[in-house]
Amino acid sequence: MDAKQFVEIDGSYLEGGGQALRNALSLSCILGKPVRVVKIRANRPNPGLSRQHLHGLNLLRDITNADVVGNYLLSSTVEFTPGTIVDNTYRVETHTAASITLIYQMALPVLLFAGRSSRLIVCGGTNVDFAPPVEYMQDVLLPNLRHFGASFDLKVQRYGFYPRGQGRCQLDVEPVAKLNPGKLVAFGNIKSVSGVAYCAGRLPVNIAIDMQQSAQREIHRMWPSQKCNIEPIKHSRQKAYYDGAGILMTVNTTADVVLGASALGKKRIDGHLLGLEVSCQLGGYIREKVCVDNYMQDQLIIYMSLAVGRSTMRTGKLTNHTRTAINVAEQMTGVKFDVATEPDGQMLVSCQGLGHLNKLI
Template structure:
């Protein structure tokens, strides 16, 4: 059995998610210890535990020590089966844990199943320290499509910190052919677009985000088509996202609102990220 040191590098949850995905794909069991020892709260938190349960469900795995707070885990997959699945991060301790990070662990193995899949995950869709729904849909999935993994992502309900409650659904087609990818340069900028959204807050906040973002971009000689969204959710939140489409790749930059953070500050955070990237070599 492969043994993995979960404290390696930054000692975060990515080691676990990668291990789950590779184990499901190869059929190799593994044991991981010192899970997330580099974090303030080590061990399995709700998002990580949901990821383990999701990987277990799709692969019919035998799993030991999969419980909240556990710092050790054994995972022995059988076979990955394409089907319809439902996972809920928030059912564990009422968490706003990331729904997209759960999908990150099971998307690669599901693409290699003999049948297609439809996976619904409830949890946080726009939360800190994780890829947002927009990043996964508009940046990651198009990149995976280039190597042959065809999938789509829809959102029914947005989930914000601290209560989560979002709902996204991923459709995955069986992989026909895996192709190599070589992106040596991003190429010229072809298009800029974006989303300025709020949930259960005045729509004027989203408009201010959009207007300030456009003003900053105009100062750099650029313009973007910005969509205003009044997003359905049980919680409150604001979000600003820029999608930059270059010749060879798509790149996303986002910022989340917070109590005491001005709408203009949210937009500026995302725009500055984009401009720094765009001006880099």
């Protein structure tokens, strides 16, 4: 193929991780544009395609019957020429603790533009470092996507933690005719603060209880009259084979804002410290009255760029992940993002979406 037909994306830009690759390939599939991604994960200790990114790349190849060059481990350049998005049941077996949610992050926007409903079953890690935990996808991403008229159903059949993985999830996606513009600018009033503190394997339930009590105590210290309901859970052997622990907290407001904060236990887990860390992070979002948390920013960029109309989100300081996502979206779609700093330091991010329509339904 003539090199001029490819949109070339620099994978070393800013964040220099997998974000540029994920978003470029997703938009390539949706728009039918061939893309070349160079310097893949150039800023990581082991540059090039990791196993996780390779699984996601090959999944999108299968979904669109794409022609691919460079889909091998540690490849630094990939050329991807998509065909038509095909609705189907797809399965990915990573055989590692590779993040299930990051694989879903690549495929979900694509399957929203399929002709009929699709199912994606992935085995790997549900709760691992450097990736959103599966609870975040269920409790924070889902309500945020509803602002764009999109939805999904995610079932956790088994939880999987580092290093063994062996988690299993099922994602069901109904296609959309178009994406509505998202308006996430008004915080409203707090409706609820809730969460889940979990542990699994040989770890005692006391770890989950420590996370719960510490997080609730900190919320009550900051807002004495605010109820905070965190459920401590010890996953059964059937739900999780191996050791793991973590906590997710969310705040829901009267303006349909949903913000989340999470932490994952590692060696020598201190449940009290984890609970304190997450409640302080969530408390910061509440005090600042942002409408999109730091980990949701970058995930919404692709939907904003494709929507029919002008989308706006009020958030905190932009992460490098978000700036990378904006850079890729602007190159792939031709839209222009506007970023303004408010007097209180909040960032207002907006764009007139491409207005992409699903031609398969």
